[in-house]
Amino acid sequence: MKLYSYFRSSAAYRARIALNLKGIAYETVSIHLTKDGGKQFAPEFKAINPQMRVPALALERLGEHLAVIDYLDETHPEPPFLPADAVARAKVRAVAEIIACDIHPLNNTSPLKYIKSTLGKDQPAIDAWYHHWILVGFEAVEALLRPGPYAFGARVGLADIFLVPQVANARRFKVPLDRFPKVVAADAACLKLPAFDKARPENQPDAE
Numbered sequence: 001m002k003l004y005s006y007f008r009s010s011a012a013y014r015a016r017i018a019l020n021l022k023g024i025a026y027e028t029v030s031i032h033l034t035k036d037g038g039k040q041f042a043p044e045f046k047a048i049n050p051q052m053r054v055p056a057l058a059l060e061r062l063g064e065h066l067a068v069i070d071y072l073d074e075t076h077p078e079p080p081f082l083p084a085d086a087v088a089r090a091k092v093r094a095v096a097e098i099i100a101c102d103i104h105p106l107n108n109t110s111p112l113k114y115i116k117s118t119l120g121k122d123q124p125a126i127d128a129w130y131h132h133w134i135l136v137g138f139e140a141v142e143a144l145l146r147p148g149p150y151a152f153g154a155r156v157g158l159a160d161i162f163l164v165p166q167v168a169n170a171r172r173f174k175v176p177l178d179r180f181p182k183v184v185a186a187d188a189a190c191l192k193l194p195a196f197d198k199a200r201p202e203n204q205p206d207a208e
């Protein structure tokens, strides 16, 4: 399997964790998101993922990390990313969606570039925007998490896959996390697992 990835991309980080948890070997193809205006906009990559974002799976020409992770879970059922009970499944998905739909898109490369270049905002304003959406989102996530060690108890799953890369971004941009003890504890427990550690940005072949 070939994964189009970028070491700093939190969406690709989630796909890497999912691949590692399923024990699927994969090759990383690096798509640099800022060099030369962003390699994600190259026609060769657009042919693979018309959304021009990472991650994408090469063979299947599959973009969108929620879809990629669902596909991996459906095609490689062990270990399952979701609990058996329908209510529990919905709660886990809710946390994943808060992160993927309400935090991540607002703090992504292209929107931040738009705020800076088109709307003319300076770096402090952009940093305040970035912090704001993580703090608001983590407030909800913290309230939804269950007792640990992982996001929803004893088994690592979808919520953890979404949480850990978002915490990494928060730390990279110095967002204070002291209001979110459950988030911080789940992150620490996950990072002790090889599947998460191997997927970390600094452990990628394209890390800078």
Ligand SMILES: N[C@@H](CCC(=O)N[C@@H](CS)C(=O)NCC(=O)O)C(=O)O
Binding pocket: 008, 009, 010, 011, 012, 033, 038, 040, 052, 053, 054, 055, 063, 064, 065, 066, 100, 108, 109, 110, 111
């Ligand atoms: N909706 C896409 C978003 C993926 C995404 O935004 N990836 C970021 C990196 S974390 C990206 O490729 N950004 C490039 C850009 O904004 O131009 C998904 O869920 O996979």
